[in-house]
Amino acid sequence: MKLNIIYILCCFLISVSISSCQKFLEIDAPFGEVTEEAMFSNESSANSAVTSLYARLREDVMVAGSFNGMGILMGLYADELDNYSAAGGSLDLFQKHQILISNATVKSIWDNSYQTIYMCNTVLNGLEASTGLSVEKKDQLKGEVLFVRSLVYFYLINLFGEVPYIEITDHEANSKVSKLSIETMYGHILDDLGKAKILLSDKFDAANRTRANVYAVHALMARCYLYLEQWDNALTSSNEVLSKSSLFSLLPLDKVFLRNSQEAILQLKPETEGRSTREADVHVLLSGPPLNFALNKRVETMMEAGDLRSQKWIGVLTKGSDRWLFSNKYKERTWKDVSPEYSTVFRLAELYLIRAEAKAMLNDIDGATDDLNEIRTRAELNPKQNLTKELFLDALVQERRVELLAEHGHRWFDLKRWGKADEVLKLVKPSWKPTNILLPLPEAEILMNPNLLPQNTGYQQ
Numbered sequence: 001m002k003l004n005i006i007y008i009l010c011c012f013l014i015s016v017s018i019s020s021c022q023k024f025l026e027i028d029a030p031f032g033e034v035t036e037e038a039m040f041s042n043e044s045s046a047n048s049a050v051t052s053l054y055a056r057l058r059e060d061v062m063v064a065g066s067f068n069g070m071g072i073l074m075g076l077y078a079d080e081l082d083n084y085s086a087a088g089g090s091l092d093l094f095q096k097h098q099i100l101i102s103n104a105t106v107k108s109i110w111d112n113s114y115q116t117i118y119m120c121n122t123v124l125n126g127l128e129a130s131t132g133l134s135v136e137k138k139d140q141l142k143g144e145v146l147f148v149r150s151l152v153y154f155y156l157i158n159l160f161g162e163v164p165y166i167e168i169t170d171h172e173a174n175s176k177v178s179k180l181s182i183e184t185m186y187g188h189i190l191d192d193l194g195k196a197k198i199l200l201s202d203k204f205d206a207a208n209r210t211r212a213n214v215y216a217v218h219a220l221m222a223r224c225y226l227y228l229e230q231w232d233n234a235l236t237s238s239n240e241v242l243s244k245s246s247l248f249s250l251l252p253l254d255k256v257f258l259r260n261s262q263e264a265i266l267q268l269k270p271e272t273e274g275r276s277t278r279e280a281d282v283h284v285l286l287s288g289p290p291l292n293f294a295l296n297k298r299v300e301t302m303m304e305a306g307d308l309r310s311q312k313w314i315g316v317l318t319k320g321s322d323r324w325l326f327s328n329k330y331k332e333r334t335w336k337d338v339s340p341e342y343s344t345v346f347r348l349a350e351l352y353l354i355r356a357e358a359k360a361m362l363n364d365i366d367g368a369t370d371d372l373n374e375i376r377t378r379a380e381l382n383p384k385q386n387l388t389k390e391l392f393l394d395a396l397v398q399e400r401r402v403e404l405l406a407e408h409g410h411r412w413f414d415l416k417r418w419g420k421a422d423e424v425l426k427l428v429k430p431s432w433k434p435t436n437i438l439l440p441l442p443e444a445e446i447l448m449n450p451n452l453l454p455q456n457t458g459y460q461q
Contacts, residue, residue: 037126037129037130039126040123040126040127040129040130040132040133041130041132042132042133043132043133043134043137046126046127046130046132046133046137046141047141049123049126050123050141050144050145052119053116053119053120053123053144053145053148054148054210054211054268055271056112056115056116056119056148057116057148057151057268057345058268058270058271058278058343059271059278060112060115060116061112061113061116061152061155062109062113062151062152062155062408063151063155063268063343063345063408064278065277065278065279065281065282065330065343066278066281066282067090067091067282068105068108068109068112069408070155070408070409070412071279071406071407071408071409072091072282072293072406073105073109073409074094074409074411074412074413075293075406075409075411075412076094076095076293077094077095077097077409077412077436078409078412078415078421079296079298079411079424079425079428079429080295080296080299080405080406080411081095081293081294081295081296082095082293082294082295082296082297083096083292083293084289084290084291084292084293084294085291085292085293090103090104090105091292091293093105095429096429096431097429097431097432097433097436099436099439099440100440100443100459101440101441101442101443101446101455101459101460101461102442102443102444103440103442106439106440106442107442107443107444107445109159109439110156110160110441110442110445111442113152113155113156114166116148116149116152117149117152117153117166118166118174120145120146120148120149120152121166121167121168121169122169123141123145124142124145124146125169127141127142127145128142139199139200140199140201142195142196142199143195143196143197143198143199143200143212143217144196144200144211144212146192146193146195146196146199147192147193147196147200147212147216147217147220148212149192150189150192150193150220151220151345153165153185153188153189154189154220154223154224155409157182157185157186158227158413158416158417159438159439160438160439160441160456161182161438161456162179162180162181162182162185163179163180163185164177164178164179164180164452165177165180165184165185165188167188175448175449176449176451177449177451177452179451179452186224186228189224190221190224193217193220193221193224196212197214197217197218197221200212200214200217201213201214202214202215202244202247204247207260208259208260208267208269208342209260209264209265209266209267209342210266210267210268210269210342212266214240215240215241215244215247215248215265216265216266216345216346218237218238218240218241219237219238219241219265219266219346219350219351220346221233221237222234222237222240222241222351222354222355223350223354225237225358226354226357227413227417229361231358231362232362234354234355234357234358235355235359235362238351238352238354238355238358239355241265241348241351242348242351242352242355247262248262248263248265248348249262249263249348250263250349250352250374250375250378251263252378253308253309253312253313253378253379254312256329256347256349257277257329257330257341257342257344258340258341258342259338259339259340259341259342260342261342261344261347263344263347263348264342264344264346264347264348265345265346265347265348265351266344266345266346267342267343267344267345268342268343268345269339269342269343270339270342270343273337273338273339274335274336274337274338274339275335275339276330276332276333276334276335276339276341277330277339277341277342277343278343279327279329279330279343280330280332280333280341281333283326283327283328283329283330284315284326284330284331284333285315285317285324285326286317286333287317287319288317288318288319288322288324289319289322289324290324290326294324294325294326295314295324295325295326295327295405295406296325297325298428299314299325299405300314300325302398302401302402303402304381306380306381307379307380307381307402308378308379308380308381309379309402309403309405312328313327313328313329313405314326314327314328314405315327315328327405327406329405329406329407330343344407345408349375349404350403350404350410352371352372352374352375353371353372353375353396353399353400353403355368355371356368356369356371356372356396357393357396359371360389360392360393360396363389365387365388365389365392368392368396369383369384369385369392372384372392372395372396372399375399375403376399379402379403397414397418397420400414401414416437421434421436421437422434422437433458435456435457435458435459436458438457438458439456440455440456440459441456441459446461
Protein backbone atom coordinates (compact mmCIF):
# COMPACT_ATOMS: atom_id res chain seq x y z
CA MET A 1 0.00 0.00 0.00
CA LYS A 2 3.02 2.27 0.01
CA LEU A 3 2.16 3.90 -3.28
CA ASN A 4 2.22 7.48 -4.46
CA ILE A 5 0.21 9.51 -6.90
CA ILE A 6 2.90 9.63 -9.58
CA TYR A 7 3.15 5.85 -9.57
CA ILE A 8 -0.60 5.47 -9.88
CA LEU A 9 -0.87 7.98 -12.71
CA CYS A 10 1.94 6.20 -14.52
CA CYS A 11 0.10 2.89 -14.11
CA PHE A 12 -2.78 4.38 -16.07
CA LEU A 13 -0.49 5.41 -18.88
CA ILE A 14 2.05 2.62 -19.23
CA SER A 15 -0.72 0.17 -20.06
CA VAL A 16 -0.31 1.40 -23.64
CA SER A 17 3.11 -0.23 -23.77
CA ILE A 18 1.87 -3.70 -22.86
CA SER A 19 0.99 -5.48 -26.07
CA SER A 20 -1.77 -7.57 -24.55
CA CYS A 21 -3.63 -4.63 -23.04
CA GLN A 22 -6.04 -2.23 -24.63
CA LYS A 23 -5.03 1.43 -24.82
CA PHE A 24 -7.25 2.93 -22.15
CA LEU A 25 -5.79 6.43 -22.10
CA GLU A 26 -5.47 8.36 -25.33
CA ILE A 27 -3.03 11.02 -24.11
CA ASP A 28 -0.30 12.15 -26.49
CA ALA A 29 2.12 13.69 -24.02
CA PRO A 30 4.78 11.46 -22.45
CA PHE A 31 3.58 10.20 -19.09
CA GLY A 32 6.27 12.18 -17.29
CA GLU A 33 4.65 15.37 -18.57
CA VAL A 34 1.05 14.44 -17.73
CA THR A 35 -0.23 16.03 -14.55
CA GLU A 36 -3.21 14.97 -12.50
CA GLU A 37 -4.84 18.27 -13.46
CA ALA A 38 -4.41 17.53 -17.17
CA MET A 39 -5.80 14.02 -16.81
CA PHE A 40 -9.12 15.38 -15.55
CA SER A 41 -9.26 18.52 -17.66
CA ASN A 42 -11.66 17.10 -20.25
CA GLU A 43 -14.31 14.43 -20.57
CA SER A 44 -12.29 12.12 -22.81
CA SER A 45 -9.26 11.76 -20.55
CA ALA A 46 -11.34 11.62 -17.35
CA ASN A 47 -13.52 8.95 -18.88
CA SER A 48 -10.43 6.95 -19.84
CA ALA A 49 -9.13 7.12 -16.29
CA VAL A 50 -12.37 5.58 -15.04
CA THR A 51 -12.50 2.87 -17.71
CA SER A 52 -8.98 1.93 -16.63
CA LEU A 53 -10.50 0.89 -13.32
CA TYR A 54 -12.79 -1.57 -15.08
CA ALA A 55 -9.71 -2.94 -16.84
CA ARG A 56 -8.17 -3.50 -13.41
CA LEU A 57 -11.24 -5.49 -12.38
CA ARG A 58 -11.07 -7.58 -15.54
CA GLU A 59 -7.34 -8.30 -15.43
CA ASP A 60 -6.06 -8.05 -11.86
CA VAL A 61 -8.68 -7.92 -9.15
CA MET A 62 -11.25 -10.26 -7.61
CA VAL A 63 -13.73 -10.59 -10.50
CA ALA A 64 -10.97 -11.25 -13.03
CA GLY A 65 -11.87 -14.29 -15.11
CA SER A 66 -8.36 -15.73 -15.16
CA PHE A 67 -6.16 -17.48 -12.61
CA ASN A 68 -6.02 -14.53 -10.21
CA GLY A 69 -9.79 -14.19 -9.91
CA MET A 70 -12.08 -15.54 -7.23
CA GLY A 71 -13.85 -17.92 -9.61
CA ILE A 72 -10.75 -20.08 -9.89
CA LEU A 73 -8.86 -19.47 -6.65
CA MET A 74 -11.86 -19.85 -4.36
CA GLY A 75 -13.38 -22.52 -6.59
CA LEU A 76 -10.29 -24.56 -5.73
CA TYR A 77 -10.38 -23.42 -2.11
CA ALA A 78 -13.94 -24.72 -1.82
CA ASP A 79 -15.18 -27.86 -3.58
CA GLU A 80 -15.90 -26.78 -7.16
CA LEU A 81 -12.56 -27.29 -8.92
CA ASP A 82 -9.70 -29.80 -8.87
CA ASN A 83 -6.11 -28.81 -9.46
CA TYR A 84 -4.12 -30.49 -12.26
CA SER A 85 -1.14 -28.13 -12.23
CA ALA A 86 2.21 -28.75 -10.54
CA ALA A 87 2.31 -29.72 -6.88
CA GLY A 88 3.30 -26.78 -4.74
CA GLY A 89 2.09 -24.20 -7.27
CA SER A 90 -0.42 -21.51 -6.42
CA LEU A 91 -3.48 -23.48 -7.56
CA ASP A 92 -2.34 -26.58 -5.69
CA LEU A 93 -1.77 -24.63 -2.47
CA PHE A 94 -5.24 -23.10 -2.64
CA GLN A 95 -6.90 -26.46 -3.20
CA LYS A 96 -4.97 -28.08 -0.34
CA HIS A 97 -5.30 -25.14 2.06
CA GLN A 98 -1.55 -25.00 2.47
CA ILE A 99 -1.27 -21.24 2.40
CA LEU A 100 1.40 -19.51 4.44
CA ILE A 101 1.74 -15.84 5.32
CA SER A 102 4.44 -15.59 2.64
CA ASN A 103 2.16 -16.92 -0.12
CA ALA A 104 2.80 -14.93 -3.31
CA THR A 105 -0.77 -15.26 -4.62
CA VAL A 106 -2.23 -13.90 -1.39
CA LYS A 107 0.23 -11.01 -1.56
CA SER A 108 -0.81 -10.38 -5.16
CA ILE A 109 -4.51 -10.34 -4.23
CA TRP A 110 -3.80 -7.81 -1.49
CA ASP A 111 -1.48 -5.63 -3.57
CA ASN A 112 -3.70 -5.54 -6.66
CA SER A 113 -6.74 -4.75 -4.54
CA TYR A 114 -5.16 -1.87 -2.67
CA GLN A 115 -3.50 -0.55 -5.82
CA THR A 116 -6.95 -0.43 -7.41
CA ILE A 117 -8.38 1.28 -4.33
CA TYR A 118 -5.53 3.80 -4.46
CA MET A 119 -6.28 4.45 -8.12
CA CYS A 120 -9.93 4.98 -7.23
CA ASN A 121 -8.93 7.52 -4.59
CA THR A 122 -6.64 9.30 -7.05
CA VAL A 123 -9.43 9.50 -9.63
CA LEU A 124 -11.91 10.78 -7.04
CA ASN A 125 -9.45 13.52 -6.07
CA GLY A 126 -8.92 14.45 -9.69
CA LEU A 127 -12.64 14.57 -10.42
CA GLU A 128 -13.31 16.68 -7.35
CA ALA A 129 -10.68 19.23 -8.37
CA SER A 130 -11.56 19.27 -12.06
CA THR A 131 -12.89 22.48 -13.58
CA GLY A 132 -13.20 21.07 -17.10
CA LEU A 133 -16.06 18.65 -16.55
CA SER A 134 -19.78 19.25 -16.28
CA VAL A 135 -21.45 18.54 -12.95
CA GLU A 136 -23.44 15.74 -14.56
CA LYS A 137 -20.31 14.04 -15.92
CA LYS A 138 -18.43 14.44 -12.64
CA ASP A 139 -21.33 12.85 -10.77
CA GLN A 140 -21.49 9.89 -13.14
CA LEU A 141 -17.76 9.20 -12.97
CA LYS A 142 -17.59 9.66 -9.20
CA GLY A 143 -20.48 7.23 -8.78
CA GLU A 144 -18.73 4.62 -10.90
CA VAL A 145 -15.49 4.96 -8.96
CA LEU A 146 -17.28 4.63 -5.63
CA PHE A 147 -18.91 1.46 -6.93
CA VAL A 148 -15.59 -0.05 -8.06
CA ARG A 149 -13.93 0.77 -4.75
CA SER A 150 -16.86 -0.74 -2.84
CA LEU A 151 -16.74 -3.94 -4.88
CA VAL A 152 -13.04 -4.41 -4.14
CA TYR A 153 -13.55 -3.76 -0.43
CA PHE A 154 -16.43 -6.26 -0.37
CA TYR A 155 -14.13 -9.04 -1.55
CA LEU A 156 -11.27 -7.97 0.71
CA ILE A 157 -13.28 -8.27 3.91
CA ASN A 158 -14.79 -11.59 2.87
CA LEU A 159 -11.33 -13.00 2.15
CA PHE A 160 -9.28 -11.48 4.95
CA GLY A 161 -11.77 -10.33 7.59
CA GLU A 162 -10.66 -7.07 9.22
CA VAL A 163 -8.73 -4.88 6.78
CA PRO A 164 -7.85 -1.17 6.50
CA TYR A 165 -10.23 1.27 4.83
CA ILE A 166 -8.27 3.78 2.77
CA GLU A 167 -9.92 6.74 1.08
CA ILE A 168 -7.01 9.17 0.80
CA THR A 169 -3.78 9.31 -1.23
CA ASP A 170 -1.50 10.49 1.56
CA HIS A 171 1.49 8.13 1.41
CA GLU A 172 2.65 8.66 4.98
CA ALA A 173 -0.81 8.26 6.51
CA ASN A 174 -1.58 5.17 4.45
CA SER A 175 1.63 3.47 5.57
CA LYS A 176 0.39 3.45 9.17
CA VAL A 177 -3.24 2.42 8.79
CA SER A 178 -4.90 -0.06 11.13
CA LYS A 179 -7.55 -2.68 10.47
CA LEU A 180 -11.22 -1.94 11.01
CA SER A 181 -13.93 -4.30 12.17
CA ILE A 182 -15.99 -6.04 9.51
CA GLU A 183 -19.08 -4.17 10.74
CA THR A 184 -17.29 -0.84 10.32
CA MET A 185 -15.99 -1.83 6.89
CA TYR A 186 -19.49 -2.71 5.71
CA GLY A 187 -20.63 0.64 7.03
CA HIS A 188 -18.08 2.40 4.83
CA ILE A 189 -19.00 0.27 1.81
CA LEU A 190 -22.71 0.91 2.17
CA ASP A 191 -22.10 4.61 2.76
CA ASP A 192 -20.10 4.78 -0.49
CA LEU A 193 -22.79 2.83 -2.32
CA GLY A 194 -25.44 5.15 -0.94
CA LYS A 195 -23.55 8.08 -2.44
CA ALA A 196 -23.09 6.23 -5.72
CA LYS A 197 -26.81 5.47 -5.87
CA ILE A 198 -27.56 9.19 -5.79
CA LEU A 199 -24.86 10.08 -8.33
CA LEU A 200 -25.61 7.42 -10.94
CA SER A 201 -28.51 7.22 -13.37
CA ASP A 202 -30.58 4.26 -14.53
CA LYS A 203 -29.10 4.44 -18.05
CA PHE A 204 -26.73 1.94 -19.60
CA ASP A 205 -23.63 3.02 -21.48
CA ALA A 206 -24.51 3.09 -25.20
CA ALA A 207 -25.30 -0.42 -26.47
CA ASN A 208 -23.48 -2.27 -23.71
CA ARG A 209 -23.78 -2.94 -19.99
CA THR A 210 -20.12 -2.37 -19.21
CA ARG A 211 -20.36 0.66 -16.92
CA ALA A 212 -21.90 0.66 -13.47
CA ASN A 213 -25.24 2.42 -13.20
CA VAL A 214 -27.72 2.60 -10.34
CA TYR A 215 -28.77 -1.03 -10.86
CA ALA A 216 -25.23 -2.32 -10.39
CA VAL A 217 -25.18 -0.35 -7.13
CA HIS A 218 -28.46 -1.93 -6.02
CA ALA A 219 -27.11 -5.38 -6.90
CA LEU A 220 -23.98 -4.93 -4.77
CA MET A 221 -26.02 -3.42 -1.94
CA ALA A 222 -28.36 -6.42 -2.05
CA ARG A 223 -25.38 -8.78 -1.78
CA CYS A 224 -23.89 -6.79 1.11
CA TYR A 225 -27.20 -6.79 3.00
CA LEU A 226 -27.54 -10.52 2.38
CA TYR A 227 -24.13 -11.18 3.89
CA LEU A 228 -25.01 -8.92 6.83
CA GLU A 229 -28.30 -10.79 7.28
CA GLN A 230 -30.21 -7.54 7.00
CA TRP A 231 -33.09 -9.26 5.27
CA ASP A 232 -35.45 -6.30 4.82
CA ASN A 233 -32.71 -4.25 3.16
CA ALA A 234 -31.64 -7.19 0.98
CA LEU A 235 -35.25 -7.55 -0.14
CA THR A 236 -35.60 -3.85 -0.90
CA SER A 237 -32.35 -3.61 -2.87
CA SER A 238 -33.01 -6.74 -4.92
CA ASN A 239 -36.52 -5.48 -5.69
CA GLU A 240 -35.00 -2.32 -7.19
CA VAL A 241 -33.53 -4.49 -9.95
CA LEU A 242 -36.05 -7.29 -10.23
CA SER A 243 -38.93 -4.85 -10.66
CA LYS A 244 -37.41 -3.45 -13.87
CA SER A 245 -38.79 -6.07 -16.27
CA SER A 246 -38.31 -3.77 -19.24
CA LEU A 247 -34.53 -3.80 -18.65
CA PHE A 248 -33.81 -7.22 -17.17
CA SER A 249 -35.07 -10.73 -17.73
CA LEU A 250 -33.88 -14.30 -17.34
CA LEU A 251 -32.71 -15.63 -20.69
CA PRO A 252 -32.26 -19.10 -22.16
CA LEU A 253 -29.11 -20.65 -20.71
CA ASP A 254 -27.08 -20.33 -23.92
CA LYS A 255 -27.70 -16.58 -24.07
CA VAL A 256 -26.95 -15.55 -20.49
CA PHE A 257 -23.30 -14.58 -20.97
CA LEU A 258 -23.54 -12.93 -24.38
CA ARG A 259 -22.57 -9.28 -24.71
CA ASN A 260 -25.37 -6.94 -23.72
CA SER A 261 -27.37 -9.85 -22.34
CA GLN A 262 -30.66 -8.69 -20.85
CA GLU A 263 -29.84 -10.79 -17.81
CA ALA A 264 -26.64 -8.82 -17.23
CA ILE A 265 -26.52 -6.00 -14.70
CA LEU A 266 -22.80 -5.37 -15.19
CA GLN A 267 -20.36 -6.90 -17.66
CA LEU A 268 -16.69 -6.37 -18.49
CA LYS A 269 -15.72 -6.32 -22.14
CA PRO A 270 -12.53 -7.99 -23.41
CA GLU A 271 -9.59 -5.62 -23.75
CA THR A 272 -9.53 -6.04 -27.54
CA GLU A 273 -12.66 -6.20 -29.67
CA GLY A 274 -13.11 -9.67 -31.10
CA ARG A 275 -11.17 -11.63 -28.52
CA SER A 276 -12.66 -14.18 -26.15
CA THR A 277 -13.26 -13.72 -22.45
CA ARG A 278 -10.69 -14.77 -19.88
CA GLU A 279 -13.28 -17.21 -18.53
CA ALA A 280 -13.52 -19.06 -21.83
CA ASP A 281 -9.73 -19.03 -22.24
CA VAL A 282 -9.02 -20.76 -18.94
CA HIS A 283 -12.10 -22.91 -18.28
CA VAL A 284 -12.84 -24.54 -21.64
CA LEU A 285 -10.77 -27.69 -22.10
CA LEU A 286 -9.56 -28.49 -25.60
CA SER A 287 -7.22 -31.35 -24.78
CA GLY A 288 -6.52 -33.67 -21.89
CA PRO A 289 -5.34 -34.08 -19.33
CA PRO A 290 -6.03 -30.53 -18.09
CA LEU A 291 -2.97 -28.36 -17.61
CA ASN A 292 -4.39 -26.36 -14.73
CA PHE A 293 -7.78 -27.36 -13.32
CA ALA A 294 -11.15 -28.93 -14.09
CA LEU A 295 -14.53 -29.11 -12.41
CA ASN A 296 -14.73 -31.57 -9.58
CA LYS A 297 -16.64 -34.62 -10.79
CA ARG A 298 -19.01 -34.39 -7.83
CA VAL A 299 -20.66 -31.58 -9.78
CA GLU A 300 -22.46 -34.14 -11.94
CA THR A 301 -23.79 -36.15 -9.04
CA MET A 302 -25.06 -33.08 -7.21
CA MET A 303 -27.28 -32.00 -10.11
CA GLU A 304 -30.86 -33.16 -10.43
CA ALA A 305 -31.80 -35.40 -13.32
CA GLY A 306 -32.98 -33.31 -16.24
CA ASP A 307 -31.28 -30.09 -15.11
CA LEU A 308 -30.63 -28.26 -18.38
CA ARG A 309 -27.62 -26.54 -16.82
CA SER A 310 -25.81 -29.87 -16.86
CA GLN A 311 -26.12 -29.92 -20.65
CA LYS A 312 -25.64 -26.23 -21.39
CA TRP A 313 -23.13 -25.10 -18.75
CA ILE A 314 -20.95 -28.14 -18.12
CA GLY A 315 -18.58 -29.35 -20.82
CA VAL A 316 -17.13 -32.84 -21.05
CA LEU A 317 -13.75 -33.78 -22.50
CA THR A 318 -12.81 -37.42 -23.02
CA LYS A 319 -9.53 -39.04 -23.94
CA GLY A 320 -9.63 -42.80 -24.07
CA SER A 321 -11.15 -43.92 -20.80
CA ASP A 322 -10.40 -40.60 -19.07
CA ARG A 323 -13.09 -37.99 -18.67
CA TRP A 324 -12.94 -34.40 -17.39
CA LEU A 325 -15.59 -31.77 -16.74
CA PHE A 326 -15.27 -28.03 -17.24
CA SER A 327 -17.38 -24.92 -16.86
CA ASN A 328 -18.84 -24.12 -20.28
CA LYS A 329 -20.78 -21.00 -19.41
CA TYR A 330 -18.44 -19.01 -21.65
CA LYS A 331 -17.92 -20.98 -24.85
CA GLU A 332 -16.11 -18.83 -27.42
CA ARG A 333 -12.34 -19.28 -27.48
CA THR A 334 -11.71 -18.09 -31.03
CA TRP A 335 -11.23 -14.49 -32.10
CA LYS A 336 -14.04 -12.93 -34.12
CA ASP A 337 -14.79 -9.52 -35.61
CA VAL A 338 -16.92 -8.73 -32.57
CA SER A 339 -16.59 -10.33 -29.13
CA PRO A 340 -19.73 -12.43 -28.72
CA GLU A 341 -19.39 -12.82 -24.94
CA TYR A 342 -18.58 -10.42 -22.12
CA SER A 343 -17.49 -11.32 -18.59
CA THR A 344 -20.53 -10.96 -16.35
CA VAL A 345 -20.02 -9.50 -12.87
CA PHE A 346 -23.65 -9.22 -11.75
CA ARG A 347 -26.67 -10.89 -13.30
CA LEU A 348 -30.37 -11.16 -12.61
CA ALA A 349 -30.37 -14.79 -11.42
CA GLU A 350 -28.28 -13.85 -8.39
CA LEU A 351 -30.82 -11.19 -7.46
CA TYR A 352 -33.64 -13.74 -7.60
CA LEU A 353 -31.65 -15.97 -5.27
CA ILE A 354 -30.86 -13.07 -2.92
CA ARG A 355 -34.52 -12.09 -2.76
CA ALA A 356 -35.57 -15.70 -2.25
CA GLU A 357 -33.25 -16.07 0.73
CA ALA A 358 -34.35 -12.76 2.21
CA LYS A 359 -38.03 -13.67 1.87
CA ALA A 360 -37.44 -17.05 3.48
CA MET A 361 -35.66 -15.50 6.45
CA LEU A 362 -38.59 -13.12 6.78
CA ASN A 363 -40.87 -16.19 6.80
CA ASP A 364 -42.43 -15.57 3.39
CA ILE A 365 -41.78 -19.12 2.23
CA ASP A 366 -44.32 -19.03 -0.61
CA GLY A 367 -42.76 -15.86 -2.04
CA ALA A 368 -39.29 -17.30 -1.60
CA THR A 369 -40.32 -20.48 -3.39
CA ASP A 370 -41.73 -18.46 -6.29
CA ASP A 371 -38.37 -16.76 -6.77
CA LEU A 372 -36.50 -20.05 -6.52
CA ASN A 373 -38.83 -21.55 -9.11
CA GLU A 374 -37.96 -18.78 -11.58
CA ILE A 375 -34.44 -20.23 -11.64
CA ARG A 376 -35.61 -23.84 -11.66
CA THR A 377 -38.10 -23.32 -14.48
CA ARG A 378 -35.41 -21.93 -16.75
CA ALA A 379 -33.35 -25.03 -16.04
CA GLU A 380 -36.40 -27.16 -17.00
CA LEU A 381 -36.78 -28.52 -13.48
CA ASN A 382 -40.10 -29.07 -11.77
CA PRO A 383 -41.10 -26.27 -9.43
CA LYS A 384 -40.77 -26.75 -5.69
CA GLN A 385 -44.02 -26.75 -3.73
CA ASN A 386 -45.23 -26.72 -0.14
CA LEU A 387 -41.80 -26.38 1.43
CA THR A 388 -41.08 -25.84 5.08
CA LYS A 389 -38.51 -23.16 5.88
CA GLU A 390 -35.88 -25.83 6.54
CA LEU A 391 -36.56 -27.63 3.26
CA PHE A 392 -36.57 -24.35 1.39
CA LEU A 393 -33.15 -23.36 2.73
CA ASP A 394 -31.78 -26.77 1.71
CA ALA A 395 -33.17 -26.20 -1.78
CA LEU A 396 -31.65 -22.71 -1.86
CA VAL A 397 -28.20 -24.06 -1.00
CA GLN A 398 -28.52 -26.44 -3.94
CA GLU A 399 -29.74 -23.80 -6.40
CA ARG A 400 -27.01 -21.33 -5.54
CA ARG A 401 -24.39 -24.06 -5.86
CA VAL A 402 -25.59 -25.04 -9.34
CA GLU A 403 -26.67 -21.69 -10.75
CA LEU A 404 -23.57 -19.77 -9.65
CA LEU A 405 -21.09 -22.59 -10.29
CA ALA A 406 -17.53 -21.33 -10.86
CA GLU A 407 -18.60 -17.68 -10.81
CA HIS A 408 -16.57 -15.25 -8.67
CA GLY A 409 -16.18 -17.55 -5.66
CA HIS A 410 -19.88 -17.63 -4.75
CA ARG A 411 -19.70 -21.21 -3.50
CA TRP A 412 -16.86 -20.44 -1.07
CA PHE A 413 -18.45 -17.25 0.22
CA ASP A 414 -21.78 -19.04 0.67
CA LEU A 415 -20.19 -21.84 2.70
CA LYS A 416 -18.40 -19.23 4.79
CA ARG A 417 -21.38 -16.98 5.52
CA TRP A 418 -23.69 -19.93 6.22
CA GLY A 419 -21.20 -21.42 8.67
CA LYS A 420 -21.04 -24.60 6.58
CA ALA A 421 -17.40 -24.49 5.45
CA ASP A 422 -16.09 -26.75 8.20
CA GLU A 423 -18.99 -29.21 7.88
CA VAL A 424 -18.63 -29.55 4.10
CA LEU A 425 -14.91 -29.22 3.44
CA LYS A 426 -13.54 -31.44 6.19
CA LEU A 427 -15.17 -34.36 4.35
CA VAL A 428 -13.38 -33.71 1.06
CA LYS A 429 -10.25 -31.77 2.01
CA PRO A 430 -7.73 -33.70 4.18
CA SER A 431 -5.79 -30.51 5.00
CA TRP A 432 -8.82 -28.40 5.89
CA LYS A 433 -8.73 -26.57 9.23
CA PRO A 434 -11.49 -24.35 10.66
CA THR A 435 -9.02 -21.43 10.77
CA ASN A 436 -8.80 -21.59 6.96
CA ILE A 437 -12.04 -19.59 6.97
CA LEU A 438 -9.85 -16.50 6.35
CA LEU A 439 -6.73 -16.02 4.26
CA PRO A 440 -3.64 -14.76 6.08
CA LEU A 441 -2.65 -11.13 5.93
CA PRO A 442 0.50 -10.91 3.77
CA GLU A 443 3.63 -11.15 5.88
CA ALA A 444 5.35 -8.36 3.94
CA GLU A 445 2.52 -5.93 4.71
CA ILE A 446 2.67 -6.60 8.43
CA LEU A 447 6.45 -6.21 8.46
CA MET A 448 6.06 -2.78 6.82
CA ASN A 449 3.11 -1.81 8.98
CA PRO A 450 2.79 -3.55 12.39
CA ASN A 451 -0.52 -1.72 12.90
CA LEU A 452 -2.04 -4.53 10.81
CA LEU A 453 -1.43 -6.99 13.65
CA PRO A 454 -2.74 -9.29 14.93
CA GLN A 455 -2.39 -11.82 12.14
CA ASN A 456 -5.51 -13.87 11.35
CA THR A 457 -6.00 -16.84 13.65
CA GLY A 458 -4.22 -20.02 12.60
CA TYR A 459 -1.30 -18.38 10.81
CA GLN A 460 2.14 -17.92 12.35
CA GLN A 461 3.53 -14.38 12.18
